[in-house]
């Protein structure tokens with residue numbers, strides 16, 4: 440089995456992706472976020488670094504379409520990584536409510552949540568993932584279920 444992992448987070452804004460990373464994946468995984476890095480070239484550089492050094496990493500973008508996810512999967516597989524996704528089923532009402540509780544740069548316009556929800560396609564193993572995990576939020580926190 441591969442000795443390192445590339446994780447793609449997948450979910451509309453407000454789903455809980457970054458919170459999940461913070462709770463479950465820090466500090467073992469190199470954190471790669473286009474929002475934080477600002478440019479695709481910076482993101483590509485950091486991703487290439489992770490693959491070259493065989494360092495497990497997580498891509499914390501919305502990654503809502505197969506096309507967006509395809510940006511990472513072939514390179515990750517070629518480098519010998521296990522490729523995994525944690526995805527959140529879009530729940531527009533809940534995401535709007537959580538977004539309303541955010542401040543500053545974290546908060547996105549509501550239209551972005553609606554738009555991304557309408558374009559969302561759930562990831563599946565045919566895209567090249569070794570494992571697909573569906574994440575849901577309950578009163579006691581995140582629940583993770585593997586989808587075969």
Ligand SMILES: Nc1ncnc2c1ncn2[C@@H]1O[C@H](COP(=O)(O)OP(=O)(O)OP(=O)(O)O)[C@@H](O)[C@H]1O
Nearest residue numbers: 451452453454455456457458459537541576580581
């Ligand atoms: N399990 C949870 N229970 C309750 N609130 C949560 C949970 N996870 C996240 N939240 C809250 O929901 C809001 C959105 O979460 P978060 O920032 O993790 O979403 P995101 O998917 O990273 O969004 P974006 O794509 O905009 O970065 C935050 O205010 C966060 O505190």
Ligand SMILES: [Mg+2]
Nearest residue numbers: 456457458499
């Ligand atoms: Mg986030």
